[in-house]
Amino acid sequence: MSPLNRRAFLGATALGMLTACTPAVRTTPLVLPTDPRVGEVEAARRATGRTHKVTLTAAPSQVDLGGPVVDTWTYDGAIPGHEIRVTAGDVIEARVVNRLPSDSSIHWHGLALRNDMDGAPDLTQAAITPGEEFVYRFTATTPGTYWFHPHSGTQLDRGLYAPLIVEDSSDPGAYDAEWVAILDDWIDGIGTTPDQVLADLRRGGGHSMHGMGAQALGGDVTYPHYLINGRVPTAPTTFTAEAGQRVRIRLINAASDTAFRVALGGHSLRVTHTDGFPVIPADTDALLIGMGERYDALVTLADGVFPLVALAEGKNGAAFAIVRTGIGDAPGPGIRPSELYRTTIGYANLKAAAAVTLSPKPPDIVHRLALTGGMMDYEWGINGRAGDLAGRARVHEGQRVRVRFVNTTMMWHPMHIHGHTFQLGGSGPRKDTAIVLSGQTIDCDFDADNPGQWMAHCHNTYHAEAGMMTVLGYQA
Ligand code: C2O
Ligand code: CU
Secondary structure, eight states: OOHHHHHHHHHHHSHHHHHHHOGGGGTSOBOOTTSHHHHHHHHTSOOOSOEEEEEEEEEEEEEESSSOEEEEEEETTBSSOOOEEEETTOEEEEEEEEOSSSOBOOEEETOOOOGGGSOOBTTTBOOBOTTOEEEEEEEOOSOEEEEEEOOSTTGGGTBOOEEEEEEOTTOOOSOSEEEEEEEEEEOTTSSOOHHHHHHHHHHTOTTBOOSGGGTTTOOSBOOSEEEETTBOTTSOOEEEOOTTOEEEEEEEEOOSSOOEEEEETTOOEEEEEETTEEEEEEEESEEEEOTTOEEEEEEEOOSSEEEEEEEETTSSOEEEEEEESSSSOOOOTTOOOGGGGSOEEOGGGOOBOGGGOOOOOOOSEEEEEEEEEETTTTEEEETTBSSOOSSOEEEETTOEEEEEEEEOSSSOEEEEETTOOEEETTTOOEESEEEEOTTOEEEEEEEOOSOSEEEEEESSHHHHHTTOEEEEEEEO
């Protein structure tokens, strides 16, 4: 990330330096990733005793997206990278080999894991330099649909992402089959790179589209392709099952600048989980999914061939896959099932399942994080500061924390908090990433039970890199 972040990390490692520039810290030291408390909390996590070992090699690769062949960066040559699937309580031991020409790391998005394994360079670890490797080792405690990606620069807008599924041994789930559908917006290797896109945005030209995209869930970047499981619409993935079967679809939005409206032609979706956590099941025709968000939905399949369409909201284009339970011609990639334009469920229609609803309790501390900035200079920030990782929003272990995101900008932002899953409103869905519309305020409540230093940022890759990030810092 930016030199700013590097300074913050170095400052944090040498505590003296940090206290020197932030007087308030003198009396209240931060709980750093290296703090013994991080290991104590990890040791108390319920563990199965099993260890799941993987090696992930991040490297430049040439990939066929189903027509377009692109030079990009991947994990092990595949887009998405190979899924990691474990049972809750398993330890994941991931050896990450960096063969990229650039610093990198892996962030395990959505997992409440030990802070020193969170993969935020310069905050929770030093970046993995080119040619080096790093072994992540942590307990995956909470079941659900997660994913992983780098946390350096614009790398997420290349091909570096993959699903991470944590199964629940106590709840096998009432379904016959399961599909992971990972959505992406694609530009890398199509005459440009994400680094050039960011440079263009900063110059206020190139791929950017101003104004109109702001109010709706549009974005800043025009993408040539939208993908489901690494395939363009003209060469779609086909999911097969039998008519009458119940399927759990795990939707993951790995895009950098695109929200998707998702529907399965001829079917309604029963939403069962948001960002890995169960909700009281709710039916909808379509789902709106911001960057970083996940939804699990159950569908009972009809007999035939059906389009799974993810419309790039506020943009011209869609990602596309096929669901097949019978014989027949597949629908073409231009199809727009009517379900896309019927009921779209929102946060207000979703309630966390009783087992994961926070106990009612007023917050011990409220952090107001105003989302600031604009397209003009492409400078984004939090409380008017860009990429300020030294000015931390402080919390104490054991507190009920409320993060109040106040969007003062003309754009929408999918805001993500590391290491915790918050509740929206009193009984709303549990989330780790939530869309905040222009002018909107949302309250994210959570129990501070995972000591360390945690990033909070916009999951628009370009907004984050342009400064919309801060740190929630536990203090002793
Ligand atoms: Cu998925 Cu800090 O990110
Ligand atoms: Cu943003």
